[in-house]
Amino acid sequence: MSTLPHRQWDVVRVRINPGDRDEHPAIVVSSDEVCASAPRINVLYGTTRRPGQSVRSHQAVLNGADGLDHPTLFGCGHFYQVAPEAITGRYGSVTAARRRELARKIIAAYRLPL
Numbered sequence: 001m002s003t004l005p006h007r008q009w010d011v012v013r014v015r016i017n018p019g020d021r022d023e024h025p026a027i028v029v030s031s032d033e034v035c036a037s038a039p040r041i042n043v044l045y046g047t048t049r050r051p052g053q054s055v056r057s058h059q060a061v062l063n064g065a066d067g068l069d070h071p072t073l074f075g076c077g078h079f080y081q082v083a084p085e086a087i088t089g090r091y092g093s094v095t096a097a098r099r100r101e102l103a104r105k106i107i108a109a110y111r112l113p114l
Contacts, residue, residue: 006035006084009099011067013089016045016080025062025072025091027102029079040081044102046072058109060102067092076102077109 026043049071058077
């Protein structure tokens with residue numbers, strides 16, 4: 001269980017569903033203010049990108065520059081909510097360029113007006 005405060009754009013390790021066998025990387029998308037006080041925070045969940053696997057329009061790939069050991073796909077069309085205490089570790093932080101990419105993909109996935 002992590003005791004450090006979580007921040008927006010942290011790449012963390014979490015088990016979304018208690019019955020899941022493994023933990024996966026997730027990106028914290030809730031604001032720092034929400035992370036500091038809310039009982040649940042929003043994250044994007046990641047899965048390992050397999051060799052030859054294509055990247056869909058609503059997905060972004062993070063890698064070692066973001067603190068991960070291997071390329072990981074993050075879907076930008078669905079937010080998961082987790083309790084901050086369910087986060088067990090931190091890989092790193094999303095790079096500035098990928099933050100912009102993720103924001104664009106979230107806006108596109110939800111068809112939000114600019």
